[in-house]
Amino acid sequence: MGFCNSCGRPIVKSDYGTNKDGSLNSDYCKDCFKDGEFTEPDITLNEMIIRKSKEMMEKNPDLHETIATGITTGFLPGLKRWYNEPDYDNI
Ligand SMILES: [Zn+2]
Incomplete structure (x- = not known):
């Protein structure tokens, strides 16, 4: 997998x-x-981070936003699609 x-x-x-x-x-x-x-094709890394953080919080209502965002900001920027994202500015 x-x-x-x-x-x-x-x-x-x-x-x-x-x-x-x-x-x-x-x-x-x-x-x-x-x-x-x-x-x-137009979605940005920041938008994906926000979307995935919200999804995580919906699945885990006790999860604090800063934790969810911390996980997604630590994970998504290293993925192949975003690796060379020029607009990424550590949110
Ligand atoms: Zn996907």
Whole structure:
């Protein structure tokens, strides 16, 4: 099992995104990557961090926002999609 290099969620083969030729792309999940393109090409790293932090807090109501954001800011910027993100400015 790996994880999506865009949103960071754990993925198994049935979650893999697809390349333009229909083959599976194990780097990204199908929510992020479809038919060789990102489903949300304009989303920024900061927006993804905020979204994933909110998702974590929805799943864990006791989780404090600073903890959730700390986890996502420590994890997401190292993923392949964001590694060269020029706009990232340590939030
Ligand atoms: Zn994803």
